[in-house]
Amino acid sequence: MTPLPQPLDPEALQRLIHDLEGLDVLDGGPALHELSRDQHHLSPPLEEALRGCRAQVVVRAHDREQLRRVAALCHRHRAPLTLRGAGTGNHGQCVPLSGGVVLDTSPLQRLLHLDPATGVLTAEPGCRLLDLDRLLQPQGRALRLSPSTWRTATLGGYIAGGSSGVGSLRWGLLRDAGNLLGLEVLTVEADPRWMQLDAAAAAALNHAYGCNGILTAITVPTAPWQPWQELVLDLPDRPAALGLAEALTTAALEIDQLAFLERDLAALLPSLAGLPPPQGDRLLLHADPAALGPISALAQARGGRLLLQRPCWPPRGLLLRELCWNHTTLHARAADPRLTYLIALLPDPVEPVLAALAAAEPGLLWHLERVRQGGCPRWVGLPVFPWRGDDALAGLIDTCRRHGVLVFNPHALTVEDSGLGVIDAAQVDAKRAHDPAALLNPGKLRGALRDTPG
Ligand SMILES: Cc1cc2nc3c(=O)[nH]c(=O)nc-3n(C[C@H](O)[C@H](O)[C@H](O)COP(=O)(O)OP(=O)(O)OC[C@H]3O[C@@H](n4cnc5c(N)ncnc54)[C@H](O)[C@@H]3O)c2cc1C
Known part of the structure; x- marks a missing residue:
């Protein structure tokens, strides 16, 4: 098995922080700890396993260009990069195992498109699910699926970290065909690229804990609003x-x-x-x-x-x-x-x-x-x-x-071990394609631990 990337040594960290100048950066204080945690305390073994894990730097991305800059710098400095939405995941999904950068995408909150004929919605990853429903309701539409953390959770975090919730009785699980229609993904490379994925290609990033691409826009269907x-x-x-x-x-x-x-x-x-x-x-x-x-x-x-x-x-x-x-x-x-x-x-x-x-x-x-x-x-x-x-x-x-x-098993750390227990080749292929240096959320995709970082 390939070992996890190491946290940056102090000198490398200073070089990275220097290059991040001009961005919204936190490199110390209690916020570094807070923004390295999620709600995994529901699980005593995860609480124990993740106790010392924290980011060395947190960056809040306020626009797409900032996202691109962080992705390029993490690649240049070989810094582990873990995405974060609202941090409500209950599996330690957004807790960095190897230090490095936590990239908070929650400030990216634009509703990009709502098709009036079909109700298909495209939005940035930081949109809070309740805020989306507030925008949808006057249009007579509603999200099909939402977690019980609807008030706080983000769309990006739900797609990358969630599985089901309110609406699953009618619409099934988040992973069921038809519940995710497309993604825009940013790669982690020397010169990061935006890729447009259709529903079939997007499936590999659905519930992959942000290990195989940075979600920058998400397209989902909505349902007619009903007075539940x-x-x-x-x-x-x-x-x-x-x-x-x-x-x-x-x-x-x-x-x-x-x-x-x-x-x-x-x-x-x-x-x-x-x-x-x-x-x-x-x-x-x-x-x-x-x-x-x-x-x-x-x-x-x-x-x-x-x-x-x-x-x-x-x-x-x-x-x-x-x-x-x-x-x-x-x-x-x-x-x-x-x-x-x-x-x-x-x-x-x-x-x-x-x-x-x-x-x-x-x-x-x-x-x-x-x-x-x-x-x-x-x-x-x-x-x-x-x-x-x-x-x-x-x-x-x-x-x-x-x-x-x-x-x-909600007490397991990897996508596979908390899921069906088997490696999904499509998830691993997507990681190779979008994150060739294996910097995204290291340690969470068991299938990728066999790969040698490039
Ligand atoms: C009390 C409680 C109730 C819950 N109920 C449900 C439920 O009903 N259904 C359900 O499915 N889940 C549930 N969850 C889990 C969690 O709240 C949801 O999955 C939620 O949608 C996660 O959203 P978030 O914004 O907090 O994501 P985070 O916790 O911040 O992140 C989740 C994952 O997404 C990744 N990620 C975040 N943003 C991006 C991005 N832009 N690109 C790539 N990856 C990204 C992170 O790295 C992480 O791996 C619950 C958790 C708790 C504690």
Whole structure:
């Protein structure tokens, strides 16, 4: 294996800083530490592994020419270069393993084009997702997919670091064909080039942690805006809740988000709109107003109750989505810092698998998200459990796999190890093409660690 590039030695660092003159540079102080971190503290082993990792210089790029200059200088000085959006990644994606430069692209916030006929949007990477939706809403459009960190996360960070979120029940995973239509990418070379990638070529940079190109413009489809309603339902037990969820998501109802939280986990989360503590297991939904009648009727038939209905837009205070996806784990850890999580695609039917895992691994608290996968609704599990060390985690993953569960390990550092576990040749080829000196986010693309930097 090729070793990671080393941080710059003090003299090389001074030469780089000298050449960066005129740019928005931070080369000391607490901000250097802050801008080298993300939200990987959800994972105790990542917290441990990344403790000492930090940038030697942070540069904030305010325009395209500044981006180009930084890319060229990093190449000339052989400085590791890690991109950063809002720093909300939960896998340590934007934490530099080899020092060097952290390049903050969050000031690049222009909406470049919105096609009025198709709703296809092209925007700079630093656009905050909520800001994009604020621009889209008066045009009758909305982002198809967004993470629970919608208020803060950037478009570039979501494409390079995210995977799914609100909307995944209708639109699938971010990586599914049709969710990313094109990219403009800047190479890291002596004379950096801008490349225009169509949807097929862009796929290799989707969820590649910024290891194989600097995203400078992103083209995604949007959906017609809908007056989604936040709904909270209490159900007497898990079979009733999961049965209702499965009935709702195979019925002729428009639902954009559906999460299941078992009662003991829901009890750890902050109260939404002053709701009382859960009486049973909970479902959290974004649903179309026309679906409310059938949802209430189907819930009542299973002994359930609709506790809350309010519009999603405009967003105010704590949002329902901020109790879902990785926010569930975030809040649970605030209540009990020993807790952590796993991400797993569960086989159908799900109830026997959950029962078998509960028997094998006591202490799992179930949080499930309903997503569309291969055209069908499926459950993604984000179980929360007390951290008991690496061996216990390996045992849990092994047990899950024996029950037909596809595990995505959120305690792993590389694109591959937190994903499907296999090297994607297209990702590695894109790195060779756009980053021949292997300077981008070193150590995060396992397939590229075999290459010799040029
Ligand atoms: C509480 C919580 C909830 C979350 N919920 C979800 C969720 O529902 N769904 C989901 O998918 N994720 C979720 N995440 C993960 C994360 O918030 C999202 O993926 C988010 O979109 C990342 O955006 P960001 O701007 O913060 O990116 P960052 O964290 O800054 O960066 C993410 C990755 O993108 C790279 N990157 C950033 N900008 C560029 C660029 N211009 N060019 C190339 N690479 C770049 C970085 O190097 C890094 O590898 C959650 C995280 C937390 C902590």
